Amino acid sequence: MRIVQVLATSGGVGGLEQHTFNLANEMSLQHEVHIIAHPCYVDKFHERVHFHAVDFARSRWNIFLLWQLKTLINQIQPDIVHAQAGKAAELISKIRSLLKPIHYVTTVHGTKKNKAIYAAGDAVIAVSRALTQGIPQDKTHVIYNGVHPQPALSLEHKQQLQSEIYAHHKTLDISKKTVMCIGRLEPVKNISLLLQAMQGVDANLWIVGDGSLRASLEAQVEQQHMQNQVAFLGFRKDARDLIQLADAVVLSSDREGFPLVMVEALQADKTMASTQVNGVVEWLPRAYLAEVGNSKELQHAIQNALSVQALADLGPLFARAKAELTVQAMTQQTLKVYEHLLSK
Incomplete structure (x- = not known):
């Protein structure tokens, strides 16, 4: 053909x-x-x-x-x-x-x-x-x-990556869990909503990606006094490796087709929280979804994704993603x- x-x-x-x-x-x-x-x-x-x-x-x-x-x-x-x-x-x-x-x-x-x-x-x-x-x-x-499928990182490689991140972002508390967002810093990804949702969540937020809104998002972090919680990692060629360091992966987009970030996260056995965008709503249970633009619902979904129950709820999706996606x-x-x- x-x-x-x-x-x-x-x-x-x-x-x-x-x-x-x-x-x-x-x-x-x-x-x-x-x-x-x-x-x-x-x-x-x-x-x-x-x-x-x-x-x-x-x-x-x-x-x-x-x-x-x-x-x-x-x-x-x-x-x-x-x-x-x-x-x-x-x-x-x-x-x-x-x-x-x-x-x-x-x-x-x-x-x-x-x-x-x-x-x-x-x-x-x-x-x-x-x-x-x-x-x-x-x-x-x-x-x-x-x-x-992304090969699993060795424990040594994970520790090396983690040490590198925290060496560059010394204000973060290494003992806290990590929420990760990967995407372009552009309006459609609505990272501003994610920053609002993360207020009150006892976890660090790593933002992987770059774009035209970076300066305004960094200013928002300062306004919300979240400098000790949020790290902007910029564009990274090893983003797929970094996912393996996350405790949960989050999407805050206003719209999507079928986000590859979700595929990467599920294949890496990572729990997720997301706004109710196309594709995601066909996979994630309701407890891990938030109305588009609703920071309170997204905060609740993130907290659910960080809970012990999330692994039990999403475990079957991890296996399905490895087989189908x-x-x-x-x-x-x-x-x-x-x-x-x-x-x-």
Whole structure:
């Protein structure tokens, strides 16, 4: 099977990008895979994947971008073209009439009011059940995001990492439990809500990630007199390792598609608290969920996640995540969608 994946973002690496890296690399073990993506992502793909650099920083109405895409896809002559998220789907929809006959798949990664651009696909994959709303049922397939299992760290490595963190953040009390948040410091992640919720919780908060709101969030920590409780760790390449040091992982987002942070946490046997965003509500029990924007409910959910009972409640989810939320499972389900289209 000859497959073209289209990733039309042009900067950071979030869940959408990581999903695409994992999917293309895994598919290339069995099939001829081409990725059309911004040149900044070239080192994210295995050498088996045929990488085609395109400057997606340009507008989705840019005639040169559209012409370049059309020319590339027609040269490759794929069996399947798969558009990852909204911009890629819109670009392909604009040029589809100019393409040689293809089977076309779209994936919905986040909440969008208008799903028409996705429904134009011959098949539509949604990364959570909530994202299927507004899409014809006969086209829709729910395939959860998966990750590669992270090897367990040795006790020595854990102690080394922990010592490093506390050496840089001497005001933290090393005897307290650790709540961890991993994500971009941008409005949609609503870290400000998390800081409010952590007031009165007897635990340290490690915030892993960077973004435009860092200065304002650091100011909020000072205003709330939480300097002895909160550590900003910035962007870390070893974030997956750091999860293994957490007592609980927290999501405070206003919206999500299917957050990979939840997958990473559950696979690492870590309890969680989260706002009621897409994907998470399909996995976590109610006691560990909070209404979006409600700091008191989030505080209660965090306290539940830090309790002894949490391990008993979430234990079955740890095993399920290891079995179902893997790159291999995600890839095989996606390939089945392709095969179904090709069999028609």
